Amino acid sequence: MIKTYMRKDLQNYSPYHAPEKPYEVKLDANENPYTHDPEVIQAMKDWIEDCEHMRRYPDTDCHRLKEAIAEFWKVGKDEVICGVGSDQLIESIAKVFIEPGDKVLMPAPSFSMYKLATTLNRGIAVEFSLDDDYQYPIDTIIQTYQEIQPKCVFLCTPNNPTGSSLAIKDIEKLLQVMTCPVVIDEAYGEFVDRTMIDQIDKYPNIIVLRTFSKAYGCAGLRVGYGIGSKEMIEALHLVLPPYHLNAFSQYMAKTILEKYGHYKDNVKAIVKEREALITALSTIDYVCKVYPSDANYILISVSRDDIVKQLEERKVLVRGYGATGALANCLRITVGTEKENKKLIEVMKTI
Ligand SMILES: Cc1ncc(COP(=O)(O)O)c(C=O)c1O
Incomplete structure (x- = not known):
């Protein structure tokens, strides 16, 4: 009954879905396995003790968090959106952009x-395929762009789930041609230590996303931000709901950014563990290929179609992509702690 009233284009729409499953080792969502700085934990306790925070609406403009992000990246506060x-x-x-x-x-x-x-916004997604090694095919992208004249472009670097990333010179090559809004999603940018944030003056049509x-390690707080030209940021603010980001998340994100040193060390540890995990995965007989990664996860292809299920039964979660399509028989494995990664390899060897 309700379905007959729904927008026709949504009747076969499948939303993003991440079912919860029991686990001992969780390596399926690109989360960070390390603990927080003790001062961050203390700040969290202090915030909770003051109930006044909860009675009030949050700062709808995220002033203090924006200020902290602007200072961190040496950009203007009006070039930041949370x-x-x-x-x-x-x-x-x-x-904002799609009609x-x-x-x-x-x-x-x-x-x-x-x-x-x-x-959801009634646009048409035109996908360009990454090449056989999941790298960005720069000339093909330019050609497709010129043919279809899109209203907006998404680039993901490092790309989820392949781990491949774009060199700055290649992004710049694309931006010589692309005049429409270009999203550069750097959700995993800290792991490759490369950014386009310092180029927002040169390219006012880009918006760089970070999280x-x-x-x-704050997936549960739900805080992301974008950095772009003032004009771009003003446009994106048009559609944000009031009081969108809760007060606790704003406060915690600001506190965490001030303890950057601690998180930088965690990133270094993950990158080191990633390389060890790549070597270990390569020794497993049903692993056909381990793709290089610039992020906190590794894409592998396997010769069997039951690995995700077998791992799940042993309470180890990884992300699988099914047996068909561009990621047929591929698994994405988040880099965990040394202990978690060892457990994963141990369990994989028993299958
Ligand atoms: C490439 C990429 N962009 C954006 C996001 C969204 O991140 P969040 O909404 O948690 O900031 C994710 C989450 O997995 C991602 O992989």
Whole structure:
């Protein structure tokens, strides 16, 4: 009954879904396995003790958090926007720029939210395929861009789930041609230590997205941010709901940014563990290929179609992509702690 009243284009729409499963080792969502700085934990306790915070609405403009981000990146406060995760900013970009029938250019395989946000706003997702090693095919992208003249482009670097990333010179090559809004999603940017944030003056049509969910281990707080020209940021603010980001998350994200040193060390530890895990995965007989990664996860292809299930039965979670499509028989494994990674390899060897 309700379905008959729904928008026709949503009747077969599948939303983003992440079912909860029991686990001992959780390596399926690119989360950060390390603990927080003790001063951050103390700040969290202090905040909770003062109930006044909860009675009041949060700062709808996220002034203090924006100030901290602006200072961190040496940009203007009016060049920063905060969101409920970078997911909300992806949605906002789609809401602001896409009109029904507009084409949006994006990589495949990549983060599913670009396509979902495009579809929800009645745009048409036009995907360009990454090459056989999941690298960005720069000349093909330029050619496709010129052919379809999209309203907006998404680039994900490092790309989820492939781990491949774009060199700055290649992004600049693309930006010589792309005049429409270009989203540069750097959700995993800390792991490759490369950014386009310092180029927002040169390219006022870009919006660089970052998040506290990965390198800063705060996926549960849902804080993301975007940095771009003042004009771009003003446009994106048009569609943000009032009081979108809760007061606790704003306060914690600011506190965490001030303890950057601690999180930088965690990133270094993850990068070191990633290389050890790549070596260990390569020794497993049903692993056909281990792709290099610039992020906190590793994509592998396997010769069997039951590995995700077998691991799940042993309470180890990884992300699987099924037996068909561009990621057929591929698994994405988040880099965990040394102990978690050892457990994963041990369990994989028993299958
Ligand atoms: C490439 C990419 N962008 C954005 C996000 C969204 O991150 P969040 O909404 O937690 O900030 C993710 C989450 O996995 C991601 O992989």
